[in-house]
Amino acid sequence: MFKIKKQINTLYLTSILGNLSITGAWVAILAARGFSLVQIGFAETVFHITSLIFEIPSGLMADVYGRKKMLLLSNLMTAVAGIIMAMTDGFTGVCISFVFHALGYNFASGAGDALAYDSYKLVNMEDRYERYASNQLIIYRITSSISTMCAGLALLIGYKPAYLISAAWSLFTMLVGFRLVEVRPDTAQEEKKKSETKGILKRMFFDVISYFKESLLFLIRNPKASKLMFANSFVGAIDILLLFFLQSKLRTTGISDLALGIALFIIELGGIAGANLILKAKKARYAHLFIICTCGVIAGVLLEHTSMAVLMTLGGFISSMADDALQIRTDAKLQDSFPSEQRATLISISSFTFSVIMIVLSPLAGYFFEIW
Secondary structure (H helix, E strand, O other): OOOHHHHHHHHHHHHHHHHOOOOOOHHHHHHHOOOOHHHHHHHHHHHHHHHHHHHHHHHHHHHHHOHHHHHHHHHHHHHHHHHHHHHOOOHHHHHHHHHHHHHHHHHHOOHHHHHHHHHHHHOOOHHHHHHHHHHHHHHHHHHHHHHHHOHHHHHHHOHHHHHHHHHHHHHHHHHHHOOOOOOOOHHHHHHHHHHHHHOHHHHHHHHHHHHHHHHHHHHHHOHHHHHHHHHHHHHHHHHHHHHHHHHHHHHHHOOOHHHHHHHHHHHHHHHHHHHHHHHHOOOOOHHHHHHHHHHHHHHHHHHHOOOOHHHHHHHHHHHHHHHHHHHHHHHHHHHHHOOHHHHHHHHHHHHHHHHHHHHHHHHHHHHHHHHO
């Protein structure tokens, strides 16, 4: 008998474990190693180029071969990324590590949300998904807050031991993920059986083509969903880049490593506030929310340029709050419009859109924050 509570709690647990890391403030760590913001921006571009290439195929694989398997593979890729980062001193090794970090992100994005939604759908409880999405963002912000507060610890023990610890933690998270139960539409189950009888590689090619075609047709026939993906991704990209480079820019104000950790923790709390506030605004029109949240992110960027640690932290808090609130409402609207058999694929296409935007903005943002 399917136990929805155990399934959701396991998804929560793997999210907690997966987002806890003493190397969470990676921009601060790279800056401390002597890399410039331009180099860090380029490394971020490498991450998103990889994500651009593998995001949609990873979603397709999740739909065809199982969301649970992709989540486990995600943990493995993250562990490999940590090992590579610990073993390298040069910028090339950093970029290679970012490739595996991106693969870890790719295999997880879409798979977890799709597994959660279809698990709720199996027991006719789809209305609880928005609460689940809100809780996941709260988990992400809390664990990210704890991780960024560990920036001083990572700098104290050195990046090599820190990344080896992170790699071991990822492998432990993978073991916990084996508790998940695969929930998929009957059509996906049939496709899996076909792949087993006709050959995995051959079947995968045709499955990818078929699912990709159907997903693109869905987006063409639903321009509203496409616009939602692009608009949300653009606002989210600005917020993410702001928070990334604040890790380095806050250090230039002269604050200590301890104060830096506290400031980054406060910034992450903004996301928790946004995730809670959006649940109290169920009747608010999406257009109004989008305008308010976009203004919040822009305010964060402007406050970053004051070069005052307190105001910069406040700006990061406001930006995180606005971005997470918008993300939850957009995610819920998109999930309601996605067919179950293509859910992970379409979520991956949304992440694909985000990666395209980040590839363009990351190096520009690195240069922008370097000169400012």
